[in-house]
Amino acid sequence: MSAISRRGALFVLSSPSGAGKTTLARRLLVESPGLTLSVSATTRPKREGEVDGADYHFVTPEGFAAMAAGGALLEHAEVFGLRYGTPRAPVETWLAEGRDVLFDVDWQGARQLRGSALGADVASVFILPPSIAELDRRLRARNLDAPETVARRMAKARDEIAHCPEYDYVVVNDDLDASAATLRAILAAERARRARLTGLDAFLADLT
């Protein structure tokens, strides 16, 4: 009997800063086996508690420019005046192994991934905050950024939200457990997409 296998999915999360995508991404990685996080490169300074290589690859502006120029990034963008990008090699390896890869990128990154050679396997989810006031509260309560950084991120929130219609799914992150459950359900459905399966025709032919 022929076997059905599946191409790996690129599971992309975006949101305005502070809506909760990093929190939800961490939950999903624990609760949905077989999902691997794409660790981005960035020129942003490390926040307290962040680990190089786990949260981000923290690189110099020169190092980032060399990666971008050498084609080592699958996508890259400037966000809040800093540079962020997705290292290409690990993603290509994981997808070739049939693993699903999780991306926490802004709308520019999501758009580039959709437009890439891997675009057919992208499933994108936009995480919305329940309100702008709650977004502001979360950014302050997170207590990781200076007040001027929080203000800059709030000023950009509406621009990011304006790109919500480009996404396949929208999740309003009010209750964290409910949002995590919705993301698990979306991932499960995406994994079963017929278009992602390989070997289906041979399997069906063997059945007859």
Ligand SMILES: Nc1ncnc2c1ncn2[C@@H]1O[C@H](COP(=O)(O)OP(=O)(O)OP(=O)(O)O)[C@@H](O)[C@H]1O
């Ligand atoms: N559903 C929720 N209810 C209440 N607080 C939440 C919820 N989801 C996330 N938070 C909190 O909101 C803050 C921002 O969350 P998080 O850092 O995950 O946001 P983010 O979208 O990844 O931001 P950034 O883009 O800046 O990385 C955190 O302190 C997190 O614990």
Ligand SMILES: Nc1nc2c(ncn2[C@@H]2O[C@H](COP(=O)(O)O)[C@@H](O)[C@H]2O)c(=O)[nH]1
């Ligand atoms: N286009 C990309 N955007 C990225 C990437 N990694 C993170 N991000 C986005 O940047 C902002 C800010 O993140 P923070 O950790 O500094 O708060 C957020 O919207 C992320 O989604 C990337 O590789 N490419």
